[in-house]
Every structure is written in C-alpha cells, then in structure tokens.
Amino acid sequence: MEKTSQNILKKIEDLKKEIKILKEDNAKTKRNLMWKVRKLEKDKLLIENEKMRLDREVKSLRGEIERFRSPPLVIATVTEVLDEGKVVVKSSTGPHFVIGYSRFLDEKSLEPGARVALNQQTFSIVSVLPSEKDPLVTGMEVEEKPNVSYEKIGGLEEQIVEIKETVELPLKKPELFTKIGIEPPKGVLLYGPPGTGKTLLAKAVAHETNATFIKIVASEFVKKYIGEGARLVRGVFELAKEKAPSIIFIDEIDAIAAKRLKSSTSGDREVQRTLMQLLAEMDGFEGRGDVGIVAATNRPDILDPALLRPGRFDRFIEVPIPNEDGRREILKIHTKKMTLEEDVDIDLISNLSDGASGADLKAICTEAGMFAIREERPIVVMNDFLDAVDKIIGMERDEEIRKEAGVMYG
Numbered sequence: 001m002e003k004t005s006q007n008i009l010k011k012i013e014d015l016k017k018e019i020k021i022l023k024e025d026n027a028k029t030k031r032n033l034m035w036k037v038r039k040l041e042k043d044k045l046l047i048e049n050e051k052m053r054l055d056r057e058v059k060s061l062r063g064e065i066e067r068f069r070s071p072p073l074v075i076a077t078v079t080e081v082l083d084e085g086k087v088v089v090k091s092s093t094g095p096h097f098v099i100g101y102s103r104f105l106d107e108k109s110l111e112p113g114a115r116v117a118l119n120q121q122t123f124s125i126v127s128v129l130p131s132e133k134d135p136l137v138t139g140m141e142v143e144e145k146p147n148v149s150y151e152k153i154g155g156l157e158e159q160i161v162e163i164k165e166t167v168e169l170p171l172k173k174p175e176l177f178t179k180i181g182i183e184p185p186k187g188v189l190l191y192g193p194p195g196t197g198k199t200l201l202a203k204a205v206a207h208e209t210n211a212t213f214i215k216i217v218a219s220e221f222v223k224k225y226i227g228e229g230a231r232l233v234r235g236v237f238e239l240a241k242e243k244a245p246s247i248i249f250i251d252e253i254d255a256i257a258a259k260r261l262k263s264s265t266s267g268d269r270e271v272q273r274t275l276m277q278l279l280a281e282m283d284g285f286e287g288r289g290d291v292g293i294v295a296a297t298n299r300p301d302i303l304d305p306a307l308l309r310p311g312r313f314d315r316f317i318e319v320p321i322p323n324e325d326g327r328r329e330i331l332k333i334h335t336k337k338m339t340l341e342e343d344v345d346i347d348l349i350s351n352l353s354d355g356a357s358g359a360d361l362k363a364i365c366t367e368a369g370m371f372a373i374r375e376e377r378p379i380v381v382m383n384d385f386l387d388a389v390d391k392i393i394g395m396e397r398d399e400e401i402r403k404e405a406g407v408m409y410g
C-alpha cells in the first residue's frame, strides 16, 4: 500500500517536472515567435516604405513620359495686357498675336515684358516662364551670413584656428596688416576627402564675419556654361565686391585648375580661359579688406602650380577624415537635438564608425532617427544607431567595391 502511494507521489513529481519543462519550452517558443513577428512586422514596414517609394517613382516617371509626349511650346513676350483675359504677345518666331490665357495662370505675373510659353496649335498661354536671368545668378549659391558657427563643426579645432588667422583676421582687422606692413594671405586652399567639412569651415567664417557667402562649384561651372566660364568668374568677383564683406568659396577647384596637359581640345581651352580669368582676378585684387577667397579640392595633387604661387592660393589647410575623438565630437553635434534613450553610447558608435567622414556621421544620425520613426517610436535607441552604422558604412564599402570594379573594368 505504502509502496503504491510512493509510486503515485513519484509520478506526480515527474509530471510536475515535465510540466515545468514544457512551460519553459512554451515560454521560449513564445519569445521566439514574438521575435519573429516583430521582425516580420519590421520587414513589412520596410516593404511598405519601398512600395511607397516605387509608387512615387512610377508617378514621376509617368509625368516625365507625359512631358516628352507633349508638343513643344513657343516662347513669346507679353507686350500689352488687354481686358477680358487677353494679352498681346510677340512670339519668338516674329509675329504679334492677341491671345487668351488660362484662368489658372496668375494674372499679376502677366505684365508687359513677361516671358510666356504658348501652345503651338491654339497659341494660348500655357505658363509664365521665369525671367531670363543672367546664368551667373543661377550658377551660384549666395547666402547672406550663413547660419553655421564654429560650434557646429566637430574635430577640426586646428583647422578652425588656421582659417581664423588666414581668412577671418584680414576681414575683421585689416588695419593690423597695414600697420605691420604685410600683405594678408589672399587665397586659402582647403583640401581633403569629400564630406569632411570644407564647406562648413568656409561658411562658418562668413557667419563669424557677417559676410555674404558666395559659393560656386567649379565642375558645374565648366559643364553648364560652356564658353561663359571667364565671364562668370569676372561676375563672381564683381558680385563679391558689391556684397562685401564676402567670402568667395570655389568648390572642386581642380575642375578648372588641373595641371595643363599638352594635348588640348576646345573643352580644355575653355577650362584654361576660365582658370586664366581666375588668376587675373586674384592678381588684380586688393587682398586687404573685405573679400576672402577660399577654395576646396579633394585632388590637391593635380592642381596647376600657377594657382599655388604666392599671392594666389598660398595657404593650405588639410581637412582630413576625422579620428575617433573627432567622430565623437561630430556625433555629439548631430545628436544634440535628437531624443535619445539612455543606452545610446556615443563612444561605441564613434569606435564602430572608423573611416567615416563628417557627412557619413550625419547620415548615420539621420538614419538612426528614421529607424525609430519607422517603428513609430518617439525615442532613438542604441540598436537604431547600430543598424544605421551597418547601413551607412556598408553602403560606403559597396561604393568602394563599385569604384574598384570601375577602375578595373572601366
């Protein structure tokens, strides 16, 4: 009898153990399933986002096809505005017409002198065109006192000291140079890989000196305005004097200032003329006073030595890829306004993002924020940053591989 009850008790014990194991297994499976569900939900969100992006692309491509299908329009100039929705225009092909215009057009913009586009068949006005500005205006970025202070630049303390001395001081205290009797540096060349803060440095000087920031991208300059380069360079310097104090920032200067090659095509000659004009402007320029010239390149090795002679770009400041401390500073700047979970470890992120430029680090912060938004979280967690580092650094790596492949096969 006693034995039977002992047996029963043992069985109960065994059953209890089995139930415990099953419960644990169950909890584990539940956790795994929950994790899988979360992952699937995340994938679903990503796919939905991708679908939205593709829908947008399809829409814009459809618009593009429509544009290609529509017949060309005739350009005309309004010469007189009549009553009842009619205007007199002189078409670019010669004759004058009295025509109507769509009621969707802004009547105020239809004043004498306005440039309009006419439908070729009905001759009605389809749209009012922007006024025919000097291409000079469209080729430049002009910003009165840009909103970038030195505090928004991370890891470039030495470069800031140098640029203060070489560009800021002559603008702020030209009398110092006159008193001592020396010429202040005329042009400063910032060199280093893309996205390391060269533009930021030039903008910060403009901010600090209340100057107008005039940026031109030399490569676009020669691409867009063939035959116009020299005239545009003159225009840039004129504008800079007009708007003084000002900083002229010439990005990608290597596009117009690469070492001269023997063979010369008409394109090369055009680039040459642009460079000659730039040199002439710099030579005839009173360095003292109110216009600072800063140029940037990531190919200092191919620059024409004529550009680097004293009195031209004779100060060089290297703007390198940030080291770990620099990366930490830059990350601090770009996460300053973000809502971060306590677990976000800036030291670890800077440690993991070896080789990243300032622009990459900014992209990592933005991407981390996007991960949080996609998951509808109001706060950014460490995992978001880890995913962002993977994505951005991964993209960089792919880009490098693509470039290498390009070099090998192209």
Ligand SMILES: Nc1ncnc2c1ncn2[C@@H]1O[C@H](COP(=O)(O)OP(=O)(O)OP(=O)(O)O)[C@@H](O)[C@H]1O
Residues within 6 Å of the ligand: 152, 153, 154, 155, 156, 193, 194, 195, 196, 197, 198, 199, 200, 201, 251, 296, 298, 330, 333, 357, 358, 359, 360, 362
């Ligand atoms: N040192 C830095 N500190 C803070 N932000 C930086 C830094 N470097 C780059 N960034 C971020 O990256 C963006 C791009 O940098 P910037 O345009 O100054 O690079 P760049 O060196 O002029 O590049 P490029 O050679 O491609 O013109 C900046 O707007 C800024 O947000």
